[in-house]
Amino acid sequence: MRAAVINFPGSNCVLDMYYALKDFRLDAEIVDANQENLDGFSAIFLPGGFSYGDYLRTGAIARFAPAMKGVAKAAKDGRLVVGICNGFQILTEAGLLPGALRENAKPGFICDEITLNVANPDSIFSSAYDKLQITLPIAHGAGNYYADAQTLASLKAHQQIIFTYEDNPNGSLDDIAGIVNQAGNVFGMMPHPERAVDSLLGNTDGRAFFQSILQRKDLLTHAD
Numbered sequence: 633m634r635a636a637v638i639n640f641p642g643s644n645c646v647l648d649m650y651y652a653l654k655d656f657r658l659d660a661e662i663v664d665a666n667q668e669n670l671d672g673f674s675a676i677f678l679p680g681g682f683s684y685g686d687y688l689r690t691g692a693i694a695r696f697a698p699a700m701k702g703v704a705k706a707a708k709d710g711r712l713v714v715g716i717c718n719g720f721q722i723l724t725e726a727g728l729l730p731g732a733l734r735e736n737a738k739p740g741f742i743c744d745e746i747t748l749n750v751a752n753p754d755s756i757f758s759s760a761y762d763k764l765q766i767t768l769p770i771a772h773g774a775g776n777y778y779a780d781a782q783t784l785a786s787l788k789a790h791q792q793i794i795f796t797y798e799d800n801p802n803g804s805l806d807d808i809a810g811i812v813n814q815a816g817n818v819f820g821m822m823p824h825p826e827r828a829v830d831s832l833l834g835n836t837d838g839r840a841f842f843q844s845i846l847q848r849k850d851l852l853t854h855a856d
């Protein structure tokens with residue numbers, strides 16, 4: 633299986649994600665955002681950062697990058713699509729995940745470690761967690777998740793809320809930190825599991841996120 637990490641101009645977590653995937657022995661490649669065809673990849677990761685300088689709105693320009701055509705096709709095919717932080721913002725802007733990420737309720741960039749609840753431990757992206765509270769780093773200025781009442785009700789009805797904040801740092805609706813689409817194959821979250829995979833860095837609570845994905849060998853063989 634091959635995994636792509638999409639590099640938009642302004643992405644700054646490309647290598648964090650690339651090395652995390654390599655650490656789990658995934659065949660990862662960094663792919664330029666100008667590449668439209670992503671057919672050969674079983675899993676596509678949109679990393680954190682400030683794509684296109686966060687101009688207009690976070691993710692608002694990145695959604696028009698050629699690679700997003702390939703990402704949309706992968707999502708439709710049932711392949712795995714993961715957006716972390718700016719990647720989550722891009723996926724909502726592209727309409728591949730519901731809702732939007734707004735400026736933090738208290739304006740400003742937050743760089744911290746926070747406690748998360750694993751709200752749905754049965755998803756493709758959380759099944760390997762054997763505890764329901766974890767700690768992960770956050771680093772964002774626009775992590776304030778919003779959705780209208782109907783969308784929120786639908787997220788709840790379909791168990792699409794995967795991670796929530798224990799102490800909401802940014803004003804997110806219902807403490808939402810990470811969600812999946814209704815089909816379960818497209819995921820986005822504001823915290824950074826890829827920065828918490830090595831005990832040398834003081835936190836390994838991101839490891840089970842990648843282990844969850846690895847458990848789904850059935851989904852990872854698409855392009856082999």
Ligand SMILES: NC(=O)CC[C@H](N)C(=O)O
Pocket residue numbers: 679680681682683686690716717718719741771772773774775
């Ligand atoms: N770490 C990130 O991906 C930052 C996301 C985004 N640019 C923000 O500040 O909200």
